[in-house]
Amino acid sequence: MSRMTEVSSLTGRLLVATPKLADPNFDRTVVLLLDHDAKGTLGVVLNRPTPVGVGDVLEPWAELAVPPQVVFQGGPVALDSALALAVVPGAGEARAAGRDGVLGWRRVHGAIGLVDLEAPPELLAAELGSLRIFAGYAGWGPGQLERELADGAWYVVESEPGDVSAPDPERLWRAVLRRQRGELAMVATYPDDPSLN
Template identity: 85%
Template sequence: MTEASSLTGRLLVATPALTDPNFDRAVVLLLDHDEDGTLGVVLNRPTQVEVSAVLEPWAELAGSPAVVFQGGPVSLDSALALAVLPGEPAGGAGPEGVLGWRRVHGAIGLVDLEAPPELLAAELGSLRVFAGYAGWTSGQLEDELVDGAWYVVDSEAGDVSSPDPERLWRAVLRRQRSELAMVATYPDDPSMN
Protein backbone atom coordinates (compact mmCIF):
# COMPACT_ATOMS: atom_id res chain seq x y z
CA MET A 1 0.00 0.00 0.00
CA THR A 2 1.42 3.36 -0.93
CA GLU A 3 1.59 6.32 1.44
CA ALA A 4 -1.01 8.06 -0.73
CA SER A 5 -3.51 5.21 -0.33
CA SER A 6 -3.13 4.91 3.43
CA LEU A 7 -6.20 5.93 5.41
CA THR A 8 -4.18 6.70 8.56
CA GLY A 9 -5.58 9.79 10.25
CA ARG A 10 -8.95 9.60 8.47
CA LEU A 11 -12.30 8.79 10.04
CA LEU A 12 -14.50 5.82 9.37
CA VAL A 13 -18.13 6.76 9.95
CA ALA A 14 -20.53 3.84 10.19
CA THR A 15 -23.26 3.86 7.57
CA PRO A 16 -26.83 3.26 8.73
CA ALA A 17 -26.58 -0.13 6.97
CA LEU A 18 -23.79 -1.36 9.29
CA THR A 19 -25.48 -3.84 11.63
CA ASP A 20 -22.56 -4.89 13.87
CA PRO A 21 -23.54 -3.60 17.36
CA ASN A 22 -19.87 -2.86 18.11
CA PHE A 23 -19.92 -0.21 15.40
CA ASP A 24 -23.51 1.08 15.34
CA ARG A 25 -23.16 4.83 14.59
CA ALA A 26 -19.45 4.59 15.36
CA VAL A 27 -16.84 7.17 14.42
CA VAL A 28 -13.43 5.49 14.20
CA LEU A 29 -10.14 7.37 13.96
CA LEU A 30 -7.66 5.26 11.98
CA LEU A 31 -4.31 5.19 13.77
CA ASP A 32 -2.55 2.87 11.36
CA HIS A 33 -3.52 1.56 7.93
CA ASP A 34 -1.10 -0.34 5.72
CA GLU A 35 -0.73 -3.63 3.85
CA ASP A 36 -0.63 -5.53 7.16
CA GLY A 37 -4.03 -4.31 8.34
CA THR A 38 -5.76 -1.45 10.09
CA LEU A 39 -6.00 -0.22 13.67
CA GLY A 40 -8.25 2.50 15.02
CA VAL A 41 -10.26 3.67 18.01
CA VAL A 42 -13.95 4.42 18.31
CA LEU A 43 -14.20 8.07 19.36
CA ASN A 44 -17.81 8.11 20.49
CA ARG A 45 -18.21 5.29 23.05
CA PRO A 46 -17.72 6.79 26.53
CA THR A 47 -17.96 4.36 29.44
CA GLN A 48 -18.93 5.09 33.03
CA VAL A 49 -15.36 4.47 34.24
CA GLU A 50 -13.56 7.62 35.32
CA VAL A 51 -9.97 8.02 34.11
CA SER A 52 -9.03 8.71 37.74
CA ALA A 53 -10.20 5.20 38.70
CA VAL A 54 -7.80 3.43 36.33
CA LEU A 55 -5.03 5.88 35.42
CA GLU A 56 -5.05 8.34 38.30
CA PRO A 57 -1.78 10.08 37.33
CA TRP A 58 -3.32 11.02 33.96
CA ALA A 59 -6.73 12.13 35.28
CA GLU A 60 -5.82 15.81 35.46
CA LEU A 61 -4.98 15.86 31.73
CA ALA A 62 -8.16 14.05 30.66
CA GLY A 63 -10.63 16.11 28.67
CA SER A 64 -14.34 16.29 29.38
CA PRO A 65 -15.94 13.86 29.79
CA ALA A 66 -13.05 12.53 31.88
CA VAL A 67 -13.99 8.89 31.37
CA VAL A 68 -12.39 5.95 29.62
CA PHE A 69 -13.78 5.34 26.13
CA GLN A 70 -14.33 1.90 24.64
CA GLY A 71 -11.94 2.11 21.71
CA GLY A 72 -13.27 -1.05 20.10
CA PRO A 73 -13.96 -4.70 20.72
CA VAL A 74 -10.31 -5.88 20.65
CA SER A 75 -8.09 -6.10 23.77
CA LEU A 76 -10.45 -4.36 26.17
CA ASP A 77 -7.94 -4.94 28.96
CA SER A 78 -5.36 -2.66 27.31
CA ALA A 79 -5.32 1.13 27.22
CA LEU A 80 -4.07 3.70 24.78
CA ALA A 81 -4.38 7.46 24.81
CA LEU A 82 -4.63 10.21 22.23
CA ALA A 83 -4.00 13.92 22.62
CA VAL A 84 -3.80 16.93 20.38
CA LEU A 85 -0.87 19.33 20.50
CA PRO A 86 -2.44 22.80 20.75
CA GLY A 87 -1.15 25.21 18.14
CA GLU A 88 0.14 22.37 15.98
CA PRO A 89 -0.54 23.09 12.31
CA ALA A 90 -3.17 20.85 10.71
CA GLY A 91 -0.59 19.61 8.22
CA GLY A 92 1.65 18.55 11.09
CA ALA A 93 4.74 20.40 9.93
CA GLY A 94 5.70 21.26 13.51
CA PRO A 95 8.37 19.72 15.71
CA GLU A 96 8.47 15.97 16.34
CA GLY A 97 10.42 16.33 19.56
CA VAL A 98 7.65 15.97 22.15
CA LEU A 99 8.83 13.15 24.38
CA GLY A 100 6.04 10.65 25.08
CA TRP A 101 3.87 11.71 22.11
CA ARG A 102 3.94 10.18 18.63
CA ARG A 103 2.19 11.88 15.73
CA VAL A 104 -0.61 9.92 14.07
CA HIS A 105 -1.87 12.65 11.78
CA GLY A 106 -1.61 16.43 11.90
CA ALA A 107 -1.85 17.60 15.49
CA ILE A 108 -3.25 14.24 16.72
CA GLY A 109 -0.89 11.82 18.40
CA LEU A 110 -0.58 8.75 20.61
CA VAL A 111 0.51 9.32 24.18
CA ASP A 112 2.92 6.95 25.91
CA LEU A 113 1.06 6.11 29.13
CA GLU A 114 4.35 4.81 30.58
CA ALA A 115 5.82 8.33 30.43
CA PRO A 116 5.47 10.57 33.47
CA PRO A 117 2.35 12.76 32.95
CA GLU A 118 4.17 15.84 34.24
CA LEU A 119 6.58 15.49 31.32
CA LEU A 120 3.73 16.05 28.87
CA ALA A 121 1.38 18.28 30.87
CA ALA A 122 2.65 21.55 29.41
CA GLU A 123 2.56 20.26 25.82
CA LEU A 124 -0.74 18.41 25.46
CA GLY A 125 -4.29 19.47 24.90
CA SER A 126 -6.93 17.32 26.52
CA LEU A 127 -6.15 13.64 26.75
CA ARG A 128 -8.57 10.87 25.79
CA VAL A 129 -8.04 7.33 27.12
CA PHE A 130 -9.36 4.27 25.30
CA ALA A 131 -9.81 0.70 26.51
CA GLY A 132 -9.36 -1.59 23.54
CA TYR A 133 -9.25 -0.81 19.86
CA ALA A 134 -10.80 -1.71 16.53
CA GLY A 135 -8.72 -3.84 14.20
CA TRP A 136 -8.97 -5.23 10.70
CA THR A 137 -6.73 -7.81 9.03
CA SER A 138 -5.11 -7.09 5.69
CA GLY A 139 -7.84 -6.39 3.13
CA GLN A 140 -10.72 -6.75 5.62
CA LEU A 141 -11.45 -3.02 5.88
CA GLU A 142 -11.23 -2.62 2.12
CA ASP A 143 -13.87 -5.36 1.75
CA GLU A 144 -16.12 -3.55 4.26
CA LEU A 145 -15.69 -0.31 2.32
CA VAL A 146 -16.73 -2.05 -0.92
CA ASP A 147 -19.76 -3.47 0.93
CA GLY A 148 -20.81 0.07 1.94
CA ALA A 149 -20.33 -0.35 5.70
CA TRP A 150 -18.30 2.86 6.18
CA TYR A 151 -17.96 6.40 4.93
CA VAL A 152 -14.35 7.63 4.87
CA VAL A 153 -13.97 11.33 5.72
CA ASP A 154 -11.26 13.68 6.91
CA SER A 155 -10.66 13.99 10.63
CA GLU A 156 -10.35 17.23 12.55
CA ALA A 157 -8.27 17.63 15.70
CA GLY A 158 -11.42 18.41 17.72
CA ASP A 159 -12.93 15.00 16.91
CA VAL A 160 -10.55 13.34 19.37
CA SER A 161 -11.65 15.49 22.30
CA SER A 162 -15.29 16.20 21.45
CA PRO A 163 -17.05 17.23 24.67
CA ASP A 164 -20.26 15.66 23.35
CA PRO A 165 -19.15 12.27 21.98
CA GLU A 166 -22.69 10.88 21.77
CA ARG A 167 -23.43 13.44 19.03
CA LEU A 168 -20.15 12.99 17.14
CA TRP A 169 -21.63 10.70 14.45
CA ARG A 170 -24.17 13.33 13.42
CA ALA A 171 -21.69 16.21 13.78
CA VAL A 172 -19.08 14.60 11.53
CA LEU A 173 -21.66 13.79 8.85
CA ARG A 174 -23.28 17.23 9.10
CA ARG A 175 -20.00 19.02 8.31
CA GLN A 176 -19.48 17.12 5.03
CA ARG A 177 -19.91 19.15 1.85
CA SER A 178 -21.76 16.42 0.00
CA GLU A 179 -24.87 14.27 0.20
CA LEU A 180 -23.34 12.74 3.34
CA ALA A 181 -24.56 15.76 5.28
CA MET A 182 -28.10 14.50 4.73
CA VAL A 183 -27.26 11.14 6.33
CA ALA A 184 -26.87 13.00 9.65
CA THR A 185 -30.67 13.23 9.74
CA TYR A 186 -31.13 9.47 9.45
CA PRO A 187 -33.41 8.38 12.33
CA ASP A 188 -32.12 6.12 15.09
CA ASP A 189 -34.97 3.72 14.37
CA PRO A 190 -36.15 3.99 10.75
CA SER A 191 -39.25 1.92 11.51
CA MET A 192 -40.51 4.78 13.71
CA ASN A 193 -40.43 7.17 10.75
Protein backbone atom coordinates in the same frame (compact mmCIF):
# COMPACT_ATOMS: atom_id res chain seq x y z
CA MET B 1 -1.43 4.90 -7.88
CA SER B 2 0.16 1.90 -6.18
CA ARG B 3 -1.77 -0.36 -3.83
CA MET B 4 0.53 0.62 -0.94
CA THR B 5 -0.11 4.34 -1.46
CA GLU B 6 -3.84 3.70 -1.63
CA VAL B 7 -3.79 1.63 1.58
CA SER B 8 -1.59 3.96 3.66
CA SER B 9 -3.62 7.05 2.72
CA LEU B 10 -6.37 6.37 5.30
CA THR B 11 -4.24 6.87 8.45
CA GLY B 12 -5.59 9.88 10.32
CA ARG B 13 -8.97 9.81 8.62
CA LEU B 14 -12.33 8.92 10.14
CA LEU B 15 -14.50 5.93 9.43
CA VAL B 16 -18.13 6.83 10.02
CA ALA B 17 -20.50 3.88 10.25
CA THR B 18 -23.20 3.91 7.59
CA PRO B 19 -26.78 3.20 8.69
CA LYS B 20 -26.56 -0.19 6.95
CA LEU B 21 -23.65 -1.41 9.13
CA ALA B 22 -25.24 -4.19 11.17
CA ASP B 23 -22.40 -4.97 13.62
CA PRO B 24 -23.54 -3.75 17.08
CA ASN B 25 -19.89 -3.07 18.01
CA PHE B 26 -19.85 -0.30 15.43
CA ASP B 27 -23.43 0.99 15.26
CA ARG B 28 -23.25 4.78 14.72
CA THR B 29 -19.56 4.88 15.54
CA VAL B 30 -16.83 7.27 14.46
CA VAL B 31 -13.43 5.56 14.26
CA LEU B 32 -10.15 7.45 14.00
CA LEU B 33 -7.66 5.39 11.98
CA LEU B 34 -4.29 5.32 13.75
CA ASP B 35 -2.53 2.95 11.38
CA HIS B 36 -3.55 1.65 7.97
CA ASP B 37 -1.23 -0.25 5.67
CA ALA B 38 -0.91 -3.54 3.80
CA LYS B 39 -0.62 -5.43 7.12
CA GLY B 40 -4.01 -4.24 8.38
CA THR B 41 -5.74 -1.39 10.15
CA LEU B 42 -5.95 -0.12 13.72
CA GLY B 43 -8.24 2.60 15.02
CA VAL B 44 -10.22 3.77 18.03
CA VAL B 45 -13.91 4.48 18.38
CA LEU B 46 -14.21 8.13 19.43
CA ASN B 47 -17.83 8.15 20.58
CA ARG B 48 -18.27 5.32 23.12
CA PRO B 49 -17.76 6.70 26.64
CA THR B 50 -17.90 4.19 29.49
CA PRO B 51 -19.00 4.91 33.07
CA VAL B 52 -15.42 4.27 34.29
CA GLY B 53 -13.58 7.41 35.33
CA VAL B 54 -10.01 7.94 34.15
CA GLY B 55 -9.05 8.48 37.80
CA ASP B 56 -10.34 5.00 38.65
CA VAL B 57 -7.86 3.26 36.33
CA LEU B 58 -5.11 5.74 35.43
CA GLU B 59 -5.18 8.24 38.29
CA PRO B 60 -2.00 10.13 37.29
CA TRP B 61 -3.60 11.02 33.93
CA ALA B 62 -7.05 12.00 35.26
CA GLU B 63 -6.23 15.68 35.62
CA LEU B 64 -5.13 15.93 31.97
CA ALA B 65 -8.17 14.15 30.50
CA VAL B 66 -10.80 16.37 28.89
CA PRO B 67 -14.47 16.15 29.90
CA PRO B 68 -16.14 13.80 30.10
CA GLN B 69 -13.19 12.46 32.12
CA VAL B 70 -14.06 8.82 31.51
CA VAL B 71 -12.42 5.95 29.69
CA PHE B 72 -13.79 5.38 26.20
CA GLN B 73 -14.31 1.95 24.65
CA GLY B 74 -11.92 2.19 21.73
CA GLY B 75 -13.22 -0.99 20.12
CA PRO B 76 -13.88 -4.66 20.72
CA VAL B 77 -10.22 -5.81 20.64
CA ALA B 78 -7.98 -5.98 23.76
CA LEU B 79 -10.41 -4.30 26.16
CA ASP B 80 -7.95 -4.87 29.01
CA SER B 81 -5.37 -2.57 27.40
CA ALA B 82 -5.35 1.22 27.35
CA LEU B 83 -4.12 3.77 24.88
CA ALA B 84 -4.28 7.52 24.95
CA LEU B 85 -4.75 10.08 22.22
CA ALA B 86 -3.77 13.68 22.65
CA VAL B 87 -3.83 16.79 20.56
CA VAL B 88 -0.65 18.85 20.74
CA PRO B 89 -1.32 22.31 19.29
CA GLY B 90 1.35 23.35 16.82
CA ALA B 91 2.75 19.82 16.43
CA GLY B 92 2.18 19.83 12.68
CA GLU B 93 4.01 23.14 12.24
CA ALA B 94 6.91 21.97 14.46
CA ARG B 95 7.39 18.85 12.34
CA ALA B 96 7.28 20.88 9.13
CA ALA B 97 10.01 23.11 10.60
CA GLY B 98 12.18 20.05 11.28
CA ARG B 99 11.85 20.10 15.08
CA ASP B 100 11.37 16.88 17.01
CA GLY B 101 8.02 16.09 18.55
CA VAL B 102 7.00 16.10 22.17
CA LEU B 103 8.71 13.52 24.39
CA GLY B 104 6.17 10.78 25.27
CA TRP B 105 3.91 11.61 22.31
CA ARG B 106 4.02 10.09 18.80
CA ARG B 107 2.30 11.94 15.96
CA VAL B 108 -0.39 10.01 14.09
CA HIS B 109 -1.83 12.75 11.90
CA GLY B 110 -1.56 16.52 12.10
CA ALA B 111 -1.75 17.56 15.75
CA ILE B 112 -3.20 14.18 16.86
CA GLY B 113 -0.91 11.60 18.40
CA LEU B 114 -0.53 8.65 20.75
CA VAL B 115 0.65 9.20 24.31
CA ASP B 116 3.06 6.86 26.09
CA LEU B 117 1.10 6.09 29.27
CA GLU B 118 4.34 4.90 30.90
CA ALA B 119 5.75 8.42 30.65
CA PRO B 120 5.30 10.77 33.60
CA PRO B 121 2.15 12.88 32.95
CA GLU B 122 3.95 16.05 34.08
CA LEU B 123 6.36 15.56 31.16
CA LEU B 124 3.49 16.19 28.73
CA ALA B 125 1.16 18.41 30.75
CA ALA B 126 2.39 21.73 29.34
CA GLU B 127 2.22 20.51 25.72
CA LEU B 128 -1.18 18.81 25.58
CA GLY B 129 -4.25 20.58 24.27
CA SER B 130 -6.48 17.59 25.09
CA LEU B 131 -6.17 13.97 26.19
CA ARG B 132 -8.55 11.04 26.00
CA ILE B 133 -8.04 7.46 27.25
CA PHE B 134 -9.36 4.40 25.38
CA ALA B 135 -9.79 0.80 26.52
CA GLY B 136 -9.32 -1.50 23.56
CA TYR B 137 -9.21 -0.71 19.89
CA ALA B 138 -10.76 -1.61 16.55
CA GLY B 139 -8.69 -3.79 14.25
CA TRP B 140 -8.96 -5.17 10.72
CA GLY B 141 -6.74 -7.76 9.04
CA PRO B 142 -5.13 -7.22 5.63
CA GLY B 143 -7.80 -6.28 3.08
CA GLN B 144 -10.67 -6.60 5.59
CA LEU B 145 -11.40 -2.88 5.84
CA GLU B 146 -11.20 -2.52 2.07
CA ARG B 147 -13.87 -5.21 1.72
CA GLU B 148 -16.09 -3.44 4.27
CA LEU B 149 -15.62 -0.16 2.40
CA ALA B 150 -16.57 -1.86 -0.88
CA ASP B 151 -19.69 -3.26 0.85
CA GLY B 152 -20.73 0.26 1.88
CA ALA B 153 -20.29 -0.24 5.65
CA TRP B 154 -18.28 2.97 6.22
CA TYR B 155 -17.95 6.53 4.99
CA VAL B 156 -14.36 7.79 4.96
CA VAL B 157 -14.03 11.47 5.85
CA GLU B 158 -11.33 13.87 7.03
CA SER B 159 -10.68 14.13 10.75
CA GLU B 160 -10.34 17.33 12.73
CA PRO B 161 -8.28 17.65 15.94
CA GLY B 162 -11.46 18.47 17.90
CA ASP B 163 -12.96 15.07 17.05
CA VAL B 164 -10.64 13.39 19.56
CA SER B 165 -11.94 15.54 22.42
CA ALA B 166 -15.55 16.16 21.41
CA PRO B 167 -17.33 17.43 24.55
CA ASP B 168 -20.54 15.59 23.64
CA PRO B 169 -19.27 12.29 22.19
CA GLU B 170 -22.74 10.74 21.87
CA ARG B 171 -23.52 13.37 19.20
CA LEU B 172 -20.24 12.97 17.29
CA TRP B 173 -21.67 10.64 14.60
CA ARG B 174 -24.27 13.22 13.56
CA ALA B 175 -21.85 16.15 13.95
CA VAL B 176 -19.20 14.60 11.69
CA LEU B 177 -21.78 13.76 9.03
CA ARG B 178 -23.43 17.18 9.29
CA ARG B 179 -20.17 18.96 8.45
CA GLN B 180 -19.78 17.01 5.18
CA ARG B 181 -20.94 18.41 1.86
CA GLY B 182 -23.82 17.24 -0.26
CA GLU B 183 -25.83 14.10 0.32
CA LEU B 184 -23.57 12.81 3.07
CA ALA B 185 -24.72 15.65 5.35
CA MET B 186 -28.29 14.40 4.93
CA VAL B 187 -27.35 11.02 6.47
CA ALA B 188 -26.98 12.85 9.82
CA THR B 189 -30.79 13.03 9.94
CA TYR B 190 -31.21 9.27 9.47
CA PRO B 191 -33.49 8.03 12.30
CA ASP B 192 -32.15 5.66 14.94
CA ASP B 193 -34.94 3.22 14.08
CA PRO B 194 -36.15 3.68 10.48
CA SER B 195 -39.16 1.39 11.13
CA LEU B 196 -40.63 4.09 13.40
CA ASN B 197 -40.62 6.60 10.56
